[in-house]
Amino acid sequence: xxxxxxxxxIKSIREGRQTRIDKDSLVxxxxxxxxxxxxxxxxxxxxxxxxxxxxxxxxxxxxxxxIEPRKKIVPKDSDYPGVISSVTNVGFGETIxxxxxVVVITDKRKKDWKPILEHTEQFEEKSVYSKMNLICMEIYExxxxxxxxxxxxxxxxxxxxxxxxCKADDFKSYDEEILLNIENRRNSKxxxxxxxxxCSSQYAGEKLGPVCYGxxxxxxxxxxxSPTMVIDGAITRxxxxxxxxxxxxxxxxxxxxxxTDNDIDFPGVVIAVSSLNHIEREKNAxxxxxxxxxxxxxxxxxxxxxxxxASNLDLESLAEKLKKADxxxxxxxxxxxxxxxxxDSLIFKGDTFKHIVCSGWTHEKVHIPNDVDAIFAxxxxxxxxxxxxxxxxxxGIIDNLGSNHLSVVEG
Amino acid sequence: MRTHRIIHYINQFFGQIGxxxxxxxxxxxxxxxxxxxxxLDKAIKNGKIIGTIICGDNYAVEHSDKLxxxxxxxxxxxxxxxxxxxxxxxxxxxxxxxxxxxxxxKEQFDIYCITGLYEDNPAVDLYREHIDIIKTKANAxxxxxxxxxxxxxxxxxxxxxxxNIRQYFFPKGLLENxxxxxxxxLRSIDMVKALLDGMDPPTEIHLPDRVAPEKAVLGKExxxxxIALITDGGLVPSxxxxxxxxxxxxxxxxxxxxxxxxxxxxxxxxxHEGYDNRYVLEDxxxxxxxxxxxxxxxxxxxxxxxxxxxxxxxxxxxxxVSQKIGQEIGTLLVKNGxxxxxxxxx
Numbered sequence: 001x002x003x004x005x006x007x008x009x010i011k012s013i014r015e016g017r018q019t020r021i022d023k024d025s026l027v028x029x030x031x032x033x034x035x036x037x038x039x040x041x042x043x044x045x046x047x048x049x050x051x052x053x054x055x056x057x058x059x060x061x062x063x064x065x066x067i068e069p070r071k072k073i074v075p076k077d078s079d080y081p082g083v084i085s086s087v088t089n090v091g092f093g094e095t096i097x098x099x100x101x102v103v104v105i106t107d108k109r110k111k112d113w114k115p116i117l118e119h120t121e122q123f124e125e126k127s128v129y130s131k132m133n134l135i136c137m138e139i140y141e142x143x144x145x146x147x148x149x150x151x152x153x154x155x156x157x158x159x160x161x162x163x164x165x166c167k168a169d170d171f172k173s174y175d176e177e178i179l180l181n182i183e184n185r186r187n188s189k190x191x192x193x194x195x196x197x198x199c200s201s202q203y204a205g206e207k208l209g210p211v212c213y214g215x216x217x218x219x220x221x222x223x224x225x226s227p228t229m230v231i232d233g234a235i236t237r238x239x240x241x242x243x244x245x246x247x248x249x250x251x252x253x254x255x256x257x258x259x260t261d262n263d264i265d266f267p268g269v270v271i272a273v274s275s276l277n278h279i280e281r282e283k284n285a286x287x288x289x290x291x292x293x294x295x296x297x298x299x300x301x302x303x304x305x306x307x308x309x310a311s312n313l314d315l316e317s318l319a320e321k322l323k324k325a326d327x328x329x330x331x332x333x334x335x336x337x338x339x340x341x342x343x344d345s346l347i348f349k350g351d352t353f354k355h356i357v358c359s360g361w362t363h364e365k366v367h368i369p370n371d372v373d374a375i376f377a378x379x380x381x382x383x384x385x386x387x388x389x390x391x392x393x394x395x396g397i398i399d400n401l402g403s404n405h406l407s408v409v410e411g
Numbered sequence: 412m413r414t415h416r417i418i419h420y421i422n423q424f425f426g427q428i429g430x431x432x433x434x435x436x437x438x439x440x441x442x443x444x445x446x447x448x449x450x451l452d453k454a455i456k457n458g459k460i461i462g463t464i465i466c467g468d469n470y471a472v473e474h475s476d477k478l479x480x481x482x483x484x485x486x487x488x489x490x491x492x493x494x495x496x497x498x499x500x501x502x503x504x505x506x507x508x509x510x511x512x513x514x515x516x517k518e519q520f521d522i523y524c525i526t527g528l529y530e531d532n533p534a535v536d537l538y539r540e541h542i543d544i545i546k547t548k549a550n551a552x553x554x555x556x557x558x559x560x561x562x563x564x565x566x567x568x569x570x571x572x573x574x575n576i577r578q579y580f581f582p583k584g585l586l587e588n589x590x591x592x593x594x595x596x597l598r599s600i601d602m603v604k605a606l607l608d609g610m611d612p613p614t615e616i617h618l619p620d621r622v623a624p625e626k627a628v629l630g631k632e633x634x635x636x637x638i639a640l641i642t643d644g645g646l647v648p649s650x651x652x653x654x655x656x657x658x659x660x661x662x663x664x665x666x667x668x669x670x671x672x673x674x675x676x677x678x679x680x681x682x683h684e685g686y687d688n689r690y691v692l693e694d695x696x697x698x699x700x701x702x703x704x705x706x707x708x709x710x711x712x713x714x715x716x717x718x719x720x721x722x723x724x725x726x727x728x729x730x731x732v733s734q735k736i737g738q739e740i741g742t743l744l745v746k747n748g749x750x751x752x753x754x755x756x757x
Contacts, residue, residue, distance in 0.1 A: 190603070254596040264600070264604075301603070345586075345616075353618060363659075402595040403596060406588045407590075408616075
């Protein structure tokens with residue numbers, strides 16, 4: 001299976017009569033986009049779009065998701081299958097990627113204004129989004145649209161917008177091509193797999209949404225999936241703003257690094273959701289361990305999770321099974337407690353994980369200036385903004401999937 | 412160039428006055444290095460030990476004010492820019508004197524103070540937040556290693572940010588994010604490769620082996636038991652009067668339920684961001700089964716329900732905080748004659 005990613009770097013963004021790519025600029029017509037989205041989503045009454053140019057000083061409130069613009073060109077009409085396209089296979093063929101630009105969806109129903117995206121010089125080194133061009137979108141729906149339908153439309157609108165602006169016909173050339181191939185590594189020195197726990201609120205609540213080819217996490221069993229499928233639209237992020245952004249799934253740092261390391265044979269990813277109870281945890285761990293050891297035949301596994309203490313227990317349970325099968329495992333975790341000793345911050349048993357990578361402490365507070373204009377602000381929202389905020393509420397700083405450069409030390 | 416002026420503190424043993432019999436030695440001052448100070452003086456290329464304060468271990472602990480007054484006079488006169496104490500290794504009294512003096516001198520004179528202690532020395536937890544303490548071995552067999560660490564620390568003192576010497580110190584009690592050259596994904600791949608190569612790569616978090624608590628045994632019939640209701644589901648009276656956080660809490664709360672037969676909808680709310688609490692809000696008894704337990708109380712299946720509902724929030728709660736909360740709740744329950752607990756977790 002081969003996936004060719006054709007990359008275009010967008011240097012600037014502006015509004016114009018027609019949405020298109022003009023050399024290295026993206027031109028958008030908000031009314032044209034609104035028409036397109038309303039044609040696809042019957043509940044939409046209005047779409048508000050605002051652009052934030054690179055190096056423009058702005059703040060985005062109530063961020064629901066961040067998406068990198070991508071569009072499948074081979075096979076056609078296969079973007080985010082099961083969510084905005086009919087269910088079809090992805091992970092192969094050709095996909096257009098726009099870099100240096102992201103679609104930011106905001107959630108107007110959210111009561112508080114977190115999380116935020118800081119598009120300021122202060123955050124250029126901290127957040128992956130702070131130096132990019134942004135297309136920000138807020139949707140307004142018809143009366144009596146349920147919470148569940150609103151969030152479903154909100155997510156779909158973001159995906160539809162992110163594919164629409166790629167408009168493949170306008171491309172004359174690409175800045176870069178990446179060929180991702182998972183088949184030619186049989187004689188590599190290491191055989192390493194990836195266990196990817198998806199965003200997985202599992203109860204039939206308002207934010208239960210698609211995670212894999214459009215299906216929701218309920219009763220989801222661990223399964224094998226191609227690494228290229230994960231980054232090519234098969235995996236989506238549920239409807240919660242927690243966990244990771246769609247951008248991070250699209251740019252899954254572990255997958256890209258495993259696929260491009262010539263010493264590594266990377267036969268596949270096992271995806272799963274967080275377990276609701278001990279019995280499910282045991283069952284899921286047994287299945288996942290079997291898939292990794294017996295079917296993917298890996299010697300080592302990297303594990304990531306979305307959030308939550310229970311998901312730590314999931315990783316630990318799987319690691320125990322893998323250890324018995326003589327498979328080494330390393331989890332990437334984040335510290336979400338306030339403790340001052342790292343060893344007290346996790347609920348892992350010491351004899352399971354001897355080797356852990358830590359990608360950040362979410363409670364680090366950073367200064368948030370009050371002299372930054374916020375888009376889509378309501379009333380006096382700006383006055384409510386605290387002067388220091390924990391980085392877990394600032395988009396693009398911590399990536400549960402391993403792209404950020406943070407680690408945690410005891411000071 | 413030996414620019415730094417250092418005062419060194421040692422006990423009576425290392426000060427070559429005597430052993431336990433000399434533990435009440437009053438503080439004295441000698442010019443230049445003494446005992447291990449001589450080795451330290453040679454090792455620190457950019458500093459010089461100009462004098463040594465020596466004091467008996469018992470005196471230092473029992474008359475700490477007098478020792479501090481003595482040190483205050485010496486440092487006022489000699490005007491060092493660095494104060495080194497010990498290393499005190501695993502010695503309890505010596506370690507406390509080292510930590511206490513360093514803390515005092517730092518506060519009084521705002522000069523750099525440092526000591527060295529073994530990890531189980533009680534002075535580590537007492538003083539690590541205030542002063543720099545390097546990790547040493549348990550006894551004087553670790554003197555050479557400790558002196559080398561001191562020398563390395565001073566070789567970069569005032570020159571670099573000291574990132575490469577951070578490992579020598581006990582943490583001061585705050586977590587910090589630091590930037591790494593490689594992203595977490597590459598670090599994890601490197602770690603797995605090293606494991607597959609049969610190596611033991613350094614972990615970014617070292618976890619201690621946890622010991623599972625012993626299971627309690629109920630020593631009497633249920634009908635003779637006082638039962639407490641506890642939940643980590645974050646149930647609190649409406650309005651959240653005690654400001655329980657929805658995550659990472661460090662406390663538990665108790666609310667009187669002695670005159671309540673059932674937890675009514677609307678009287679309670681959930682401060683917990685980790686589960687779908689709609690069913691609990693609809694009927695709080697589904698989280699804390701007070702209604703059912705009252706039934707059993709009336710039926711005399713149990714003797715009594717403990718007067719307070721104990722509640723906390725089990726989200727992003729660390730092992731250490733959980734342990735602390737658990738011990739506090741346990742103490743409270745034992746003190747109030749509770750025999751058993753129904754603990755509902757979400």
